[in-house]
Amino acid sequence: MPNVRDNLPIGAKESRLGLSMAYACQGIGLSLDLCLADFRVVLNPVPIIFSPHLENSSWLLASFGVDEDVVAKLRVLARPRMNGTPTQPRTRRLLIHGPLYRQVIDMNSSPIxxxxxxxxxxxxxxxxxxxxxxxxxxxxxxxxxxxxxxxxxxxxxxxxxxxxxxxxxxxxxxxxxxxxxxxxxxxxxxxxxxxxxxxxxxxxxxxxxxxxxxxxxxxxxxxxxxxxxxxxxxxxxxxxxxxxxxxxxxxxxxxxxxxxxxxxxxxxxxxxxxxxxxxxxxxxxxxxxxxxxxxxxxxxxxxxxxxxxxxxxxxxxxxxxxxxxxxxxxxxxxxxxxxxxxxxxxxxxxxxxx
Structure with missing residues (x-):
């Protein structure tokens, strides 16, 4: 597991929670999809829901060894869009299609x-x-x-x-x-x-x-x-x-x-x-x-x-x-x-x- 503890921003409560969740899930043998499911991340072609606790969900993905470029793209997608429309700071809807979605996780491949x-x-x-x-x-x-x-x-x-x-x-x-x-x-x-x-x-x-x-x-x-x-x-x-x-x-x-x-x-x-x-x-x-x-x-x-x-x-x-x-x-x-x-x-x- 990559060591991302040193990269956590000071006071980033959500990042630390995500990292703790990742370590806990790996410690008992859970896969990435089960860990994300427990965080209530709905992974399907039509939107992905990032829960309040996944404000810095990229740390959770990084701790499971997901490629850095995928993590970077997810972090960009996770930022609220500044288009003049008020956004909810604690819940975001993201559309992920194509190879990025398939590289992160494929929930349809298992009966989980x-x-x-x-x-x-x-x-x-x-x-x-x-x-x-x-x-x-x-x-x-x-x-x-x-x-x-x-x-x-x-x-x-x-x-x-x-x-x-x-x-x-x-x-x-x-x-x-x-x-x-x-x-x-x-x-x-x-x-x-x-x-x-x-x-x-x-x-x-x-x-x-x-x-x-x-x-x-x-x-x-x-x-x-x-x-x-x-x-x-x-x-x-x-x-x-x-x-x-x-x-x-x-x-x-x-x-x-x-x-x-x-x-x-x-x-x-x-x-x-x-x-x-x-x-x-x-x-x-x-x-x-x-x-x-x-x-x-x-x-x-x-x-x-x-x-x-x-x-x-x-x-x-x-x-x-x-x-x-x-x-x-x-x-x-x-x-x-x-x-x-x-x-x-x-x-x-x-x-x-x-």
């Missing part, structure tokens, strides 16, 4: 944008309204002190990941590999989920994902044949959910979350490995969020667990176990999870939907 969207806790799936059985587990297992609760939670989180991996992850991967079988996978998952509470939670999140698809994500389908097929299947499934009537047996489309998530990941250009990891990581985030609100731990402890090597290893182990699992071989590996989720509605008072 879609990955960040689907991993965002602000995505309105409603996942954080469900505790995945944690609230019932805590109510049925009284612990003497906070340390005992933390140890019990660690065991619960690991078992919850194993159970979700064995019951839901194969449907995510199978839907990713065969988007044309979405309707059959939805029906199969419904029949294979004996716990009414878990089935209802899956349908709620799945239909929320369908709504997000119809209103937001449908226009972001990657321009490849397989991704286009996945996008078409999602659109047709969303329409069928609204218009289909129950058959002679009273059965209809449900809209379960795991198979729909797999098809959405394919439509947005994610790899199968990223889709599997993202699915399990989002589950872990939802359980940890429930733990914070249930006063099992604080927000900093929650982030410590999320950033830990143990959680990454647990997710990777689950993916390795279930990558080649057939739908016919899916099974509940932790039966107690279904019992805790099923008994949630019997609690005298509760703060989660399940």
């Amino acid at each position: 944008h879609a990955l960040l969207l689907l991993s965002d806790s602000a995505l309105p799936l409603g996942s954080f309204a469900f505790s995945s059985g944690l609230e019932s587990f805590l109510a049925h297992n009284r612990h003497a002190n906070s340390n005992a609760r933390l140890q019990a939670f660690d065991a619960f989180l690991g078992q919850s990941l194993l159970n979700v991996g064995s019951t839901a992850l194969p449907y995510v991967l199978d839907a990713y590999r065969n988007p044309n079988g979405l309707v059959e996978l939805d029906s199969d998952f419904d029949a294979s989920t004996p716990c009414t509470v878990a089935r209802r939670a899956s349908i709620t999140q799945g239909r929320a994902l369908l709504t997000i698809w119809e209103r937001s994500l449908w226009s972001s389908v990657v321009d490849t044949e397989l991704c286009s097929i996945a996008g078409k299947q999602m659109t047709e499934f969303a329409y069928a959910i609204k218009t289909a009537k129950p058959d002679a047996f009273g059965l209809q489309l449900n809209g379960h979350f795991p198979p729909l998530f797999g098809v959405v990941c394919l439509a947005l250009g994610l790899s199968a490995e990223d889709a599997a990891y993202l699915f399990l990581l989002n589950h872990a985030k939802a359980v940890l969020s429930a733990a914070v609100r249930a006063s099992v731990m604080g927000p900093y402890q929650s982030q410590t667990v999320l950033a830990s090597a143990d959680l990454r290893k647990s997710i990777q182990v689950c993916i390795a176990r279930e990558t080649d699992t057939k739908i016919s071989d899916t099974a509940v590996t932790v039966p107690a999870m279904d019992l805790w989720m099923g008994r949630h509605e019997l609690l005298y008072s509760r703060i989660f939907n399940s």
Whole structure:
């Protein structure tokens, strides 16, 4: 990394912040595009937005080894134009086209944008309204002190990941590999989920994902044949959910979350490995969020667990176990999870939907 510390102007708060951000991102292995995304720099052919903290964004680019001539051009472009029109000193819109834009960064060459969207806790799936059985587990297992609760939670989180991996992850991967079988996978998952509470939670999140698809994500389908097929299947499934009537047996489309998530990941250009990891990581985030609100731990402890090597290893182990699992071989590996989720509605008072 080039040493630009000596070139920082005295009192340049934004430059120092940019440099600190660059060092921090490189220290944990983030690429330039992720670093800029975290600074909310929208890099596309139509305008680039420089946030208030990127007043001297050239230092951030220089610290990543971007060519000096590119940095110089960016610095010139970042200056407000003196054309008599008042400019906002803290926010600027810049148009960058051609080789300069391509040399700085190409966000279309990777699925990072879609990955960040689907991993965002602000995505309105409603996942954080469900505790995945944690609230019932805590109510049925009284612990003497906070340390005992933390140890019990660690065991619960690991078992919850194993159970979700064995019951839901194969449907995510199978839907990713065969988007044309979405309707059959939805029906199969419904029949294979004996716990009414878990089935209802899956349908709620799945239909929320369908709504997000119809209103937001449908226009972001990657321009490849397989991704286009996945996008078409999602659109047709969303329409069928609204218009289909129950058959002679009273059965209809449900809209379960795991198979729909797999098809959405394919439509947005994610790899199968990223889709599997993202699915399990989002589950872990939802359980940890429930733990914070249930006063099992604080927000900093929650982030410590999320950033830990143990959680990454647990997710990777689950993916390795279930990558080649057939739908016919899916099974509940932790039966107690279904019992805790099923008994949630019997609690005298509760703060989660399940």
